[in-house]
Amino acid sequence: MGATVTIALDAMGGDYGPSVIMPAVAIAAERHPDARFIVVGDAAQIEPELAKFPVLAAKVELIHTDVAVAMDAKPSQALRKGRWRSSMWLALDAVREGRAGAAVSAGNTGALMAMAKFCLKTIEGIDRPAIAGIWPTIESECIVLDVGANVGADSRQLVEFALMGAAMARALFGIERPSVGLLNIGVEEVKGVDEIKKAAAVLKAAPLPIRYHGFVEGDDIGRGTVDVVVTDGFTGNIALKTAEGTAQQIGEYLRAAMGRTLLARLGAILARGAFRALKEKMDPRQLNGGIFIGLKGIVVKSHGGTDATGFASAIDTAYDMASSGVVTRLTNDVTYFHAKLELEGAA
Amino acid sequence: MGATVTIALDAMGGDYGPSVIMPAVAIAAERHPDARFIVVGDAAQIEPELAKFPVLAAKVELIHTDVAVAMDAKPSQALRKGRWRSSMWLALDAVREGRAGAAVSAGNTGALMAMAKFCLKTIEGIDRPAIAGIWPTIESECIVLDVGANVGADSRQLVEFALMGAAMARALFGIERPSVGLLNIGVEEVKGVDEIKKAAAVLKAAPLPIRYHGFVEGDDIGRGTVDVVVTDGFTGNIALKTAEGTAQQIGEYLRAAMGRTLLARLGAILARGAFRALKEKMDPRQLNGGIFIGLKGIVVKSHGGTDATGFASAIDTAYDMASSGVVTRLTNDVTYFHAKLELEGAA
Numbered sequence: 008m009g010a011t012v013t014i015a016l017d018a019m020g021g022d023y024g025p026s027v028i029m030p031a032v033a034i035a036a037e038r039h040p041d042a043r044f045i046v047v048g049d050a051a052q053i054e055p056e057l058a059k060f061p062v063l064a065a066k067v068e069l070i071h072t073d074v075a076v077a078m079d080a081k082p083s084q085a086l087r088k089g090r091w092r093s094s095m096w097l098a099l100d101a102v103r104e105g106r107a108g109a110a111v112s113a114g115n116t117g118a119l120m121a122m123a124k125f126c127l128k129t130i131e132g133i134d135r136p137a138i139a140g141i142w143p144t145i146e147s148e149c150i151v152l153d154v155g156a157n158v159g160a161d162s163r164q165l166v167e168f169a170l171m172g173a174a175m176a177r178a179l180f181g182i183e184r185p186s187v188g189l190l191n192i193g194v195e196e197v198k199g200v201d202e203i204k205k206a207a208a209v210l211k212a213a214p215l216p217i218r219y220h221g222f223v224e225g226d227d228i229g230r231g232t233v234d235v236v237v238t239d240g241f242t243g244n245i246a247l248k249t250a251e252g253t254a255q256q257i258g259e260y261l262r263a264a265m266g267r268t269l270l271a272r273l274g275a276i277l278a279r280g281a282f283r284a285l286k287e288k289m290d291p292r293q294l295n296g297g298i299f300i301g302l303k304g305i306v307v308k309s310h311g312g313t314d315a316t317g318f319a320s321a322i323d324t325a326y327d328m329a330s331s332g333v334v335t336r337l338t339n340d341v342t343y344f345h346a347k348l349e350l351e352g353a354a
Numbered sequence: 355m356g357a358t359v360t361i362a363l364d365a366m367g368g369d370y371g372p373s374v375i376m377p378a379v380a381i382a383a384e385r386h387p388d389a390r391f392i393v394v395g396d397a398a399q400i401e402p403e404l405a406k407f408p409v410l411a412a413k414v415e416l417i418h419t420d421v422a423v424a425m426d427a428k429p430s431q432a433l434r435k436g437r438w439r440s441s442m443w444l445a446l447d448a449v450r451e452g453r454a455g456a457a458v459s460a461g462n463t464g465a466l467m468a469m470a471k472f473c474l475k476t477i478e479g480i481d482r483p484a485i486a487g488i489w490p491t492i493e494s495e496c497i498v499l500d501v502g503a504n505v506g507a508d509s510r511q512l513v514e515f516a517l518m519g520a521a522m523a524r525a526l527f528g529i530e531r532p533s534v535g536l537l538n539i540g541v542e543e544v545k546g547v548d549e550i551k552k553a554a555a556v557l558k559a560a561p562l563p564i565r566y567h568g569f570v571e572g573d574d575i576g577r578g579t580v581d582v583v584v585t586d587g588f589t590g591n592i593a594l595k596t597a598e599g600t601a602q603q604i605g606e607y608l609r610a611a612m613g614r615t616l617l618a619r620l621g622a623i624l625a626r627g628a629f630r631a632l633k634e635k636m637d638p639r640q641l642n643g644g645i646f647i648g649l650k651g652i653v654v655k656s657h658g659g660t661d662a663t664g665f666a667s668a669i670d671t672a673y674d675m676a677s678s679g680v681v682t683r684l685t686n687d688v689t690y691f692h693a694k695l696e697l698e699g700a701a
Contacts, residue, residue, distance in 0.1 A: 145606050155539060158547055192502060192591040200505055200588065225595025229603035241547065242592050244539040245585075248572025249593045253600040256576035259492050260635050261608070264628040274625025281611040281618035288607050 011041050012108050012330045014322055015101035018048030019075035019094040021113025021311045021318070025049075028113070029056035029063075031318035036066055038319075039326050045101050048094040049073050070097055076118050078311060085118030086125060095119060099126040102304035108329030109305035111296075111321050119308055120156055120299060127304040130334070132341040134164050136301030137240065138308070139175055140247055141294045141324065144231030150175050151228060153240035154247045154297060160239035162205035165189065169210055170340050171300045172235035173217045178331030179324075182234055184216060188223030190238035190246070206237075214347060216340060296321035298328065300337070305329055358390050359455050359677045361669055362448035365395030366422035366441040368460025368658045368665070372396075375460070376403035376410075378665035383413055385666070386673050392448050395441040396420050417444055423465050425658060432465030433472060442466060446473040449651040455676030456652035458643075458668050466655055467503055467646060474651040477681070479688040481511050483648030484587065485655070486522055487594055488641045488671070491578030497522050498575060500587035501594045501644060507586035509552035512536065516557055517687050518647045519582035520564045525678035526671075529581055531563060535570030537585035537593070553584075561694060563687060643668035645675065647684070652676055 016032065018025045025048060032044050043066050046053060050071040057063060074093040076085045089096055095114050101107040103126050112119050120136070129136055137153035150172045153160065160168065169187045176185035187210065191203050203222075210219040220233045225246060228236050238246070265275040275282065287293065295317040299306040305328045309321035363379065365372045372395060379391050390413050393400060397418040404410060421440040423432045436443055442461050448454040450473055459466050467483070476483055484500035497519045500507065507515065516534045523532035534557065538550050550569075557566040567580045572593060575583050585593070612622040622629065634640065642664040646653040652675045656668035 143603075145603050158539070190592060192505070192588055192595075225592045225597075226599030226602065228596060229599040238592075241539055242589055245537060245572045245589050245593050246596045248539075249575060249596050250572075250600045252573030252576040253597040254604060255573065256490075256492050257601060257604050260632055264632040264635075265625060267628055267631070271625040271628035274621040274623070274628070276621070277624065278612060278618040278621025281614055281621070284614070285607055285611040288611075 011043050012039070012326055013043040013045060013101075013106065014325050014329065015045040015098040015107035015110040016047065016322075017094045017098040017110070017112035017114055018046050018053050019114070021309065021313070022078070025053045025056045027313070027315050028318055029053065029060065030315035031322060032067065033060040033063060034315060034319035035322040035326070036063055038323065042066070042326055044068070045070060045098070045107050047072060047097040047101075048075065072097055076114050076122075078115050080115055080118050082117040082121035085115065086121050089118070089122065090125070096122055096126060099123055099304070099306065102306070103127055109307060109325035111307045111309060111318075111325045113309040113311050113313065113318060113321075115311070116155065116297070116308055119306065123299055123302055123306045127302040127306070130301055130303055130338050130341060132345045133167050133171070133301045136299055137168050137171060138297040139172060139300050140243070140297055141179070142228055142236070142247075142250070143288070143294060144229055146231030148180065148294070149228065149231055149234055149236060150179070151236045151238070151243055151247065152300065153238065154243040155240045156299070157240040159241065160202065162202045162209065165202065165206035165237055165239070166209050166213075167301070167341070168237045169206075169217060169235065170215065170344060171337060172237060173215075174333050174337035174340060175298065175300060175328070176234045177336065178333035179327055180234065184218050185234035186218045186220045187235040187237060188220040188227065188233035190228075190236055190242060191222040191224065193224050213344065215344060293320055296324045298324060303334060305334065358388050359386070359673055360390040360392060360448075360453065361672050361676065362392040362445040362454035362457040363394065363669075364441045364445040364457065364459035364461055365393050365400050366461075368656065368660070369425070372400045372403045374660070374662050375665055376400065376407065377662035378669060379414065380407040380410060381662060381666035382669040382673070383410055385670065389413070389673055391415070392417060392445070392454050394419060394444040394448075395422065419444055423461050423469075425462050427462055427465050429464040429468035432462065433468050436465070436469065437472070443469055443473060446470055446651070446653065449653070450474055456654060456672035458654045458656060458665075458672045460656040460658050460660065460665060460668075462658070463502065463644070463655055466653065470646055470649055470653045474649040474653070477648055477650055477685050477688060479692045480514050480518070480648045483646055484515050484518060485644040486519060486647050487590075487644055488526070489575055489583070489594075489597075490635070490641060491576055493578030495527065495641070496575065496578055496581055496583060497526070498583045498585070498590055498594065499647065500585065500590050502587045502591040503646070504587040506588065507549065509549045509556065512549065512553035512584055512586070513556050513560075514648070514688070515584045516553075516564060516566075516582065517562065517691060518684060519584060520562070521680050521684035521687060522645065522647060522675070523581045524683065525680035526674055527581065531565050532581035533565045533567045534582040534584060535567040535574065535580035537575075537583055537589060538569040538571065540571050560691065562691060640667055643671045645671060650681060652681065
C-alpha cells in the first residue's frame with residue numbers, strides 16, 4: 008500500500024474494554040507495519056495496558072474521554088448521552104474528519120449504527136446502510152448482507168445491498184465483477200416474495216458492475232455458489248446465527264464421538280494437528296466483525312464478548328477495507344446506477 | 355400400540371419411484387410389525403419391485419393408477435390434472451376416508467400441499483397448515499415450523515403454529531407441555547417484527563398447553579433450547595437449508611483435514627468407528643420428511659432425491675404421527691384456544 012492506514016478504535020466497547028483491545032492493537036500492529044491507531048477512551052484504563060506493548064508507543068495516538076456507551080444502552084439513549092463526547096462517537100468522528108480510514112468498536116450494535124448514521128451520514132443515493140458479514144465457504148469466503156441492520160427490505164434496498172456487497176467483494180477479495188445471488192426459498196409459486204422478484208428483475212436488466220447469478224438458497228451460502236448473498240436483515244441474521252449454532256453443534260458431536268472408545272481417542276491424538284487446523288478453520292474469531300456499509304466511512308463492529316485474537320481480526324477487516332478505497336468506488340457505482348435508472352425512467 | 359397402523363404411499367413420487375419406495379416399505383415393515391401399507395401407482399412398475407420382498411405380500415394393498423403428478427408440475431396444474439385419480443391424490447384420499455392413518459409422498463412439495471389442502475381440508479380454526487421439520491439438536495431433537503409452506507405469517511398464524519408444533523412434540527417426543535420459542539433476532543428496538551411481538555404477547559398470556567419460553571435466536575435451534583421453534587415459512591426454510599449447508603461444509607473441512615498428513619490419515623483409520631457414528635448422526639436421511647400439520651390428516655413429504663433408507667425414515671415419522679392421535683388432540687387444542695380467546699374478547 009505504501010501510505011499509512013489509520014484505524015480509530017473505541018477502547019471502551021465490548022465486555023472487557025482496554026484489557027482486550029490493547030493486546031489486539033499490538034497483534035494488528037505487528038501484522039500491518041504501516042498501520043497507525045487512534046485509541047479513544049479512559050486514559051487511566053488505557054495507559055497501563057498500552058505500557059505493556061512498548062512497540063505501540065510510536066503508533067498510537069490516545070484521545071481521552073470518560074464517557075462510554077453502555078453495552079445495554081438503547082440507540083436513542085446512546086445518541087442522547089454519548090454524542091460529541093463518548094469513545095464510540097470520537098472514534099467515528101475521526102473517520103468523518105478523515106483522520107482515520109475506518110473505526111472499530113465492540114460496543115452495542117444498535118447504538119453504534121445509530122451513531123454511525125448520525126456522524127458519518129449515509130452515502131447519497133443509498134436508502135439504508137447494512138451490516139455485512141464475511142462468511143466462510145467450502146471454496147473460500149463470501150459476503151452476506153444485510154445480517155441485522157434492518158428488518159425487511161424493499162426491492163430498491165435489495166439492489167443497493169447488491170451494489171454494496173459487490174463493492175466489498177472487490178475491496179476484500181479483489182474480484183472485479185463479483186457474482187451476486189438473492190437469497191430465496193426454492194418453492195414454486197410462493198407468494199409474498201414480490202420484493203425479491205422485483206429486485207431480481209432489476210439486477211438482471213441493469214448495467215451493473217456485477218454478475219447476477221439468480222436466486223440462491225440457504226445451502227448455497229456455505230457452498231460458495233456466489234461471492235455476494237443479498238437478503239434482508241432479519242433473514243440474514245437468522246441464517247448467520249443458525250450457521251454458527253450448527254457449527255457448534257457439530258463440534259460437540261465430533262468431541263463426543265472422539266471420546267467414546269479407546270481407539271477413537273488414540274486416533275484423535277494422532278490426528279491432533281488435523282483437528283487443530285479444523286478448529287482454527289471453524290473459529291468464529293477468524294472472521295469476527297460485522298461491517299457497516301453504505302455510510303460515508305467504514306465502521307467495523309466486533310463481537311462484544313471476543314478476545315484479543317477476535318478483536319485483532321476485526322481490525323484486519325477494517326484495515327483491508329480502509330486501504331481499498333471501497334467508499335469512493337461504492338459512491339460512484341451508486342451514482343452511476345441511479346443516473347442510469349433515471350435516464351431509463353425505470354426509477 | 356396393539357391396533358394396526360396403515361400408511362398410504364404415493365409410489366410414483368420422487369426421482370426414482372417404486373424402485374426406491376418398495377425397498378423402503380420393506381425396511382419399514384420390518385421395523386413396525388403391526389404396520390400395513392396402501393401402495394398407489396402404476397401396477398406394472400410396482401409389482402416387479404414388490405415381488406422382491408415376499409414378506410410384504412400380506413401387508414401391502416396395491417391400488418393401480420397410471421396417472422402420476424410430475425416432479426416439476428405447478429400446484430394448480432397438478433390439481434387440475436391429478437385430482438381424483440393420481441397416485442398422490444389416491445394416497446391422500448385413503449387418509450381422508452380413514453383407510454390409512456397417514457400418507458407419504460416424495461412428490462413435488464407445492465403440488466402435495468395444494469392437493470392435501472383440497473382433499474383433507476384444514477382443521478377448523480386453523481388458518482393455514484404448515485410444514486414442520488424435525489431438527490437434530492445437541493440434546494436430542496426439536497420441531498421447527500413453518501419450514502416452507504407459507505411466506506410470512508401474522509400473529510394469529512404464529513400462535514397456531516405454536517399449538518401445532520406442541521401437538522407434534524407431544525406425539526413424537528412424549529412431552530406433555532412442550533417448551534415453545536419464537537424465532538427472532540437479538541437486536542434491540544428493531545422495527546418490522548410486530549407480528550412476532552404480538553404473537554409473543556398472546557403466547558405469554560393465553561392458557562395454552564405449552565411452556566412459552568420467549569424469543570430464541572438462530573443458534574438456539576441446534577442447541578435444543580426449546581422443543582418447538584416457531585417462525586414463518588420463508589425464514590424457517592432459509593434456516594433449515596443454511597444448517598444443512600453448514601453441516602455439509604464442515605463435513606468437507608473434516609474430510610480435507612483428515613487426509614492432509616500421514617498421521618492424520620492414520621488417526622482417521624483408528625477412529626473409523628467414531629467417524630461412522632458421527633456420519634450417521636449427521637445423515638440427513640435419518641430425519642427425512644417434512645410433516646404437513648394443520649390438516650384433518652397426516653401427510654409426510656419425503657425428499658424427492660432420497661434413497662430407501664431416507665424414504666423409510668419418512669415412513670417412520672408417518673407411523674409415529676399416525677399412532678399418536680395427534681390430529682384429534684390438535685383439533686381439541688385449537689377449539690379450546692379459540693373458544694377461550696372469544697370468551698375473553700381478545701380475538
